[in-house]
Amino acid sequence: MSEQPRTVRVAILGAGTVGSQVIRLIHERSADLSERCGAQLEISAVVVRNVHAPRDVDIDPELLTTDAAEAIDHADIVIELIGGIEPAREYVLRALNGGATVVTGNKALLAAHGPELYEAAAQADTDLYFEAAVAGAVPVVYGLRESLAGDKISRIVGIVNGTTNFILDSMLNAHASYEQALADAQKRGYAEADPTADVEGYDAAAKCALLASLAFHSRVSMNDVSVEGISQITADDMMEAARTNHVIKLLAVGERCLDDLGNEVINARVHPALVPTGHPLATVDGVYNAVIIEGESAGRLMFYGQGAGGAPTASAVLSDLVAGASHRVHGGHAPRESTYAHLPIIEQGMTRTRYQLRLRVHDDLGVLADVASVFARHGVSIHSVDQRDGEPGAQTTIVIATHCAREADVLAVAEALRQSDAVIDVASLLRMEGE
Amino acid sequence: MSEQPRTVRVAILGAGTVGSQVIRLIHERSADLSERCGAQLEISAVVVRNVHAPRDVDIDPELLTTDAAEAIDHADIVIELIGGIEPAREYVLRALNGGATVVTGNKALLAAHGPELYEAAAQADTDLYFEAAVAGAVPVVYGLRESLAGDKISRIVGIVNGTTNFILDSMLNAHASYEQALADAQKRGYAEADPTADVEGYDAAAKCALLASLAFHSRVSMNDVSVEGISQITADDMMEAARTNHVIKLLAVGERCLDDLGNEVINARVHPALVPTGHPLATVDGVYNAVIIEGESAGRLMFYGQGAGGAPTASAVLSDLVAGASHRVHGGHAPRESTYAHLPIIEQGMTRTRYQLRLRVHDDLGVLADVASVFARHGVSIHSVDQRDGEPGAQTTIVIATHCAREADVLAVAEALRQSDAVIDVASLLRMEGE
Numbered sequence: 001m002s003e004q005p006r007t008v009r010v011a012i013l014g015a016g017t018v019g020s021q022v023i024r025l026i027h028e029r030s031a032d033l034s035e036r037c038g039a040q041l042e043i044s045a046v047v048v049r050n051v052h053a054p055r056d057v058d059i060d061p062e063l064l065t066t067d068a069a070e071a072i073d074h075a076d077i078v079i080e081l082i083g084g085i086e087p088a089r090e091y092v093l094r095a096l097n098g099g100a101t102v103v104t105g106n107k108a109l110l111a112a113h114g115p116e117l118y119e120a121a122a123q124a125d126t127d128l129y130f131e132a133a134v135a136g137a138v139p140v141v142y143g144l145r146e147s148l149a150g151d152k153i154s155r156i157v158g159i160v161n162g163t164t165n166f167i168l169d170s171m172l173n174a175h176a177s178y179e180q181a182l183a184d185a186q187k188r189g190y191a192e193a194d195p196t197a198d199v200e201g202y203d204a205a206a207k208c209a210l211l212a213s214l215a216f217h218s219r220v221s222m223n224d225v226s227v228e229g230i231s232q233i234t235a236d237d238m239m240e241a242a243r244t245n246h247v248i249k250l251l252a253v254g255e256r257c258l259d260d261l262g263n264e265v266i267n268a269r270v271h272p273a274l275v276p277t278g279h280p281l282a283t284v285d286g287v288y289n290a291v292i293i294e295g296e297s298a299g300r301l302m303f304y305g306q307g308a309g310g311a312p313t314a315s316a317v318l319s320d321l322v323a324g325a326s327h328r329v330h331g332g333h334a335p336r337e338s339t340y341a342h343l344p345i346i347e348q349g350m351t352r353t354r355y356q357l358r359l360r361v362h363d364d365l366g367v368l369a370d371v372a373s374v375f376a377r378h379g380v381s382i383h384s385v386d387q388r389d390g391e392p393g394a395q396t397t398i399v400i401a402t403h404c405a406r407e408a409d410v411l412a413v414a415e416a417l418r419q420s421d422a423v424i425d426v427a428s429l430l431r432m433e434g435e
Numbered sequence: 436m437s438e439q440p441r442t443v444r445v446a447i448l449g450a451g452t453v454g455s456q457v458i459r460l461i462h463e464r465s466a467d468l469s470e471r472c473g474a475q476l477e478i479s480a481v482v483v484r485n486v487h488a489p490r491d492v493d494i495d496p497e498l499l500t501t502d503a504a505e506a507i508d509h510a511d512i513v514i515e516l517i518g519g520i521e522p523a524r525e526y527v528l529r530a531l532n533g534g535a536t537v538v539t540g541n542k543a544l545l546a547a548h549g550p551e552l553y554e555a556a557a558q559a560d561t562d563l564y565f566e567a568a569v570a571g572a573v574p575v576v577y578g579l580r581e582s583l584a585g586d587k588i589s590r591i592v593g594i595v596n597g598t599t600n601f602i603l604d605s606m607l608n609a610h611a612s613y614e615q616a617l618a619d620a621q622k623r624g625y626a627e628a629d630p631t632a633d634v635e636g637y638d639a640a641a642k643c644a645l646l647a648s649l650a651f652h653s654r655v656s657m658n659d660v661s662v663e664g665i666s667q668i669t670a671d672d673m674m675e676a677a678r679t680n681h682v683i684k685l686l687a688v689g690e691r692c693l694d695d696l697g698n699e700v701i702n703a704r705v706h707p708a709l710v711p712t713g714h715p716l717a718t719v720d721g722v723y724n725a726v727i728i729e730g731e732s733a734g735r736l737m738f739y740g741q742g743a744g745g746a747p748t749a750s751a752v753l754s755d756l757v758a759g760a761s762h763r764v765h766g767g768h769a770p771r772e773s774t775y776a777h778l779p780i781i782e783q784g785m786t787r788t789r790y791q792l793r794l795r796v797h798d799d800l801g802v803l804a805d806v807a808s809v810f811a812r813h814g815v816s817i818h819s820v821d822q823r824d825g826e827p828g829a830q831t832t833i834v835i836a837t838h839c840a841r842e843a844d845v846l847a848v849a850e851a852l853r854q855s856d857a858v859i860d861v862a863s864l865l866r867m868e869g870e
Contacts, residue, residue: 150468151753305737319583335761
């Protein structure tokens with residue numbers, strides 16, 4: 001039943017950290033890959049900005065070109081690793097429109113223009129793969145598109161940005177300030193000179209949009225994800241979290257939930273959260289990523305591994321390459337965009353989570369009663385209160401954990417507390433994950 | 436580009452814990468599954484031993500039948516959930532030979548007759564799926580067959596048997612003896628009346644064979660896996676493990692390693708092992724399963740989730756069902772058996788791991804020197820020695836951890852120690868996992 005091995009021509013756009021590893025591995029594993037695809041993979045072109053730039057891997061100079069169009073038009077499979085929106089979008093569309101299979105690791109492109117790209121792939125009856133776009137080597141895209149295709153996903157929650165995870169780790173372990181930890185991450189090459197996309201949560205939000213789309217069979221774009229980064233997290237927050245046996249992690253969350261009318265809606269968000277130290281996500285450190293997927297039948301699954309770096313990301317690219325090549329040889333295709341559920345996005349402010357508020361208050365008799373009445377007035381139920389011993393007449397700290405409450409209500413509570421005479425300030429307001 | 440939904444007829448063999456969940460979910464998720472497959476799934480028959488037996492779910496009495504052949508011959512997809520070798524093998528072969536897609540959760544059948552079944556599937560150009568055969572809802576089969584198809588797997592290590600994991604947990608947490616813990620597991624329905632397959636490691640070995648075959652693109656059968664169960668583990672062993680910050684877990688391990696001539700060989704084994712409490716596998720408790728896959732490029736990935744139970748296993752079956760139905764509608768096929776690497780199995784005794792030996796010795800001067808000389812004589816290098824304070828002249832305990840050593844050499848050391856006058860007995864001999 002074995003087919004005559006044919007040749008599949010692969011054009012690689014970009015020869016940076018990931019691209020150079022992909023090129024190296026296609027050469028090194030040539031025999032293995034050919035057995036697994038049923039086809040010989042031949043790198044037909046490597047598109048770069050400057051063919052004379054120094055490279056980490058040996059690339060046959062004949063393959064190097066700046067002519068993307070030519071390279072794309074003569075390839076069966078195009079691997080896009082240049083990142084950013086343009087010209088990546090133009091190249092990917094050109095490839096798909098021409099019937100080539102596309103493998104990309106470009107989360108920003110997908111989160112912004114996914115539907116257009118999926119549509120082009122479907123029109124040309126070809127495949128669009130993007131395992132490398134989320135969580136590096138961790139196969140969450142396969143997990144959602146295929147391994148859990150028979151389940152009803154209720155929730156995904158994960159750590160999908162290594163840069164912020166590294167910074168939060170440093171703040172926790174080295175008691176560094178946010179600024180020190182960021183500078184250290186930049187020095188080590190874990191954060192970019194302009195760290196905005198990472199630290200403000202946009203990178204995680206793009207991944208969150210992709211995962212939520214897959215999980216809930218609906219279109220979720222970057223704009224549908226509410227985003228809060230880590231730049232407001234202080235060394236104090238980390239220390240206070242530790243006091244209550246929590247760590248702070250930047251989480252990407254996608255939930256299927258019910259609105260006030262009982263209709264299913266999607267809630268997708270990225271924000272720092274207090275995670276109990278015993279929670280599986282609490283121990284995910286450094287540049288590791290982890291995603292928990294909760295299926296109605298499967299229960300809680302966790303996928304864990306390296307979320308970035310040349311080799312791990314190249315591993316994801318190569319798997320997509322094998323799948324894409326196999327489909328070209330044996331027929332069939334990758335799962336197409338699946339949006340049949342058409343779930344709407346939850347209204348702003350309606351998301352329900354648990355919160356922890358840390359208040360500095362005057363240590364007077366009756367302060368707790370005043371504070372508690374603010375919560376009651378806004379319909380926010382208190383789960384626990386931890387009042388620190390203070391000198392009478394001086395200031396003290398109250399840490400209040402709420403039950404699940406609407407975001408809008410909790411923000412109103414915080415605002416009312418800030419206005420209250422009893423309260424000096426709201427030192428922190430953080431969401432809580434886990435029980 | 437959407438196809439006219441067609442009907443895919445599904446015959447289910449077995450309506451037990453998993454089968455009844457599968458039937459329920461096919462009904463409940465009918466609309467979703469049809470969107471995801473591009474086909475309406477129709478249960479065409481449910482094959483049982485006794486059509487009048489009481490059932491957990493409502494099944495249309497018209498579908499219930501004892502006529503497996505008739506049911507198989509009229510189905511597009513056959514889901515085999517009866518377990519055991521015969522008649523499961525006969526039914527699966529009949530289905531494959533007739534061109535039906537087969538979804539099975541039968542690890543024993545696959546570990547014993549996998550090549551024959553794969554061959555039948557290839558001959559008839561149809562698909563054989565078995566995600567449910569390993570680790571319940573945890574998608575390790577997808578992980579190895581697809582998500583890591585582009586990587587070179589160096590090692591897999593996992594906890595893949597919930598029964599033994601539950602028993603070991605009870606021994607650790609409730610300080611129960613093995614016999615008490617087993618009886619408790621049986622009472623709760625986690626262990627069978629005849630627990631041999633679980634506690635002696637055969638169930639884990641079947642899964643180990645499947646995972647190693649997929650990981651190393653070679654045939655690994657049940658007989659290629661060296662197996663040691665947990666029935667020899669004592670409450671003492673658990674307590675002693677805790678003293679050195681370890682837990683004891685039953686591990687399934689598959690490794691690509693080099694033999695003395697430098698040739699790649701496969702080493703597949705199931706045995707209890709000491710796992711450091713900080714290791715990701717140490718905290719996998721109860722009926723959860725976890726598998727770590729180490730890829731040359733991906734690095735260390737972990738998959739974690741519920742390893743057994745009706746609903747989680749049904750989730751895996753349904754994913755395979757969606758994949759199988761999609762292929763029938765859209766063309767293409769699942770990955771076929773991949774054995775091109777043809778790696779041989781390591782020779783017995785040549786496996787290299789770290790060991791911990793716990794010796795009861797006479798607390799005399801020079802005992803440690805005697806003991807150490809036995810290790811040296813057999814070429815086993817000692818990593819650490821922990822000698823307990825004892826009354827001079829009385830007996831004491833020495834705990835010795837080795838560096839990586841050949842199994843045959845360590846067994847020879849243990850035998851020599853038992854013969855030695857200085858040593859009262861070798862109280863335990865356990866492999867060590869992790870750093």
